[in-house]
Amino acid sequence: MGLLERLADVQRRIRLAAERVNRNPEEIKLIPVSKYHSIEKIQTLLKAGIYDFGESRVQELREKQSQLPKDVNWHLIGHLQRNKVKYVVRMPNCKLIHSVDNLRLVQEIQRRCELEDTTMDILVQVNVANDDAKFGILSGEALEFVKKVAEFDRVKVKGLMTIVPEVDDPEEVRPYFRRLKELSEEIRKAAIPGVEMAELSMGMTNDFEVAIEEGATMVRIGSAIFGPRK
Ligand SMILES: *Cc1c(COP(=O)(O)O)cnc(C)c1O
Secondary structure, three states: OOHHHHHHHHHHHHHHHHHHOOOOHHHOEEEEEOOOOOHHHHHHHHHOOOOEEEEOOHHHHHHHHHHOOOOOEEEEOOOOOHHHHHHHHHOOOEEEEEEEOOHHHHHHHHHHHHHHOOOEEEEEEEOOOOOOOOOOEOHHHHHHHHHHHOOOOOEEEEEEEOOOOOOOOHHHHHHHHHHHHHHHHHHHHOOOOOOOOOEEEOOOOOOHHHHHHOOOOEEEEOHHHHOOOO
16 A cells, blocks of 8 residues: 555544544544654645644654645654753644653743743643553643643643553553543543643554544554554
């Protein structure tokens, strides 16, 4: 299959997964993850009407965004170091940081936003699987963390994100997706001023259909669209 055929296949699978649980497929944003893949491939997807892309590393994101139209919506999905925050905040079309998981990072986002007189939308990354190898706030600490983030007026919480362990059978990670959804409901009920729980960024190539069945509003899909990474 070529790139556009793989895209169409993923879009079809998203639609079917949504329909299985009576969700409107329009509620689910596909974010192709273009890390390690070429500008040319991204341009092909742009022509097919895809305008959201995920990147893991700030350096690669900067290089790509400088060569592509300004109406692309970039999503930073990888771990963010404080010394890179300035580049992200200065990039007007970096729409969302999916991977915020510590207060020192939040402080730096706030500080850089003040300098640039702007705001930044973020998701809180939660380590629902309690996986030592993964970044993220533990589930039990997520509500308190979100309350603290809400004190920073330029950092806008839009929802939660998680990365679950890679397993052979995606059914194994269904409970983690369900837990993230429950957590977002708990946080929504707390009605923290300035905090929205609109987005649940969960599901990758291996498990996006299960994630959609459990309530994902954003799926981050790399290899199923772009093929294997080098
Ligand atoms: C690389 C990456 C993805 C995409 O992974 P695939 O398995 O290729 O779909 C999604 N989310 C994050 C955070 C990633 O780093």
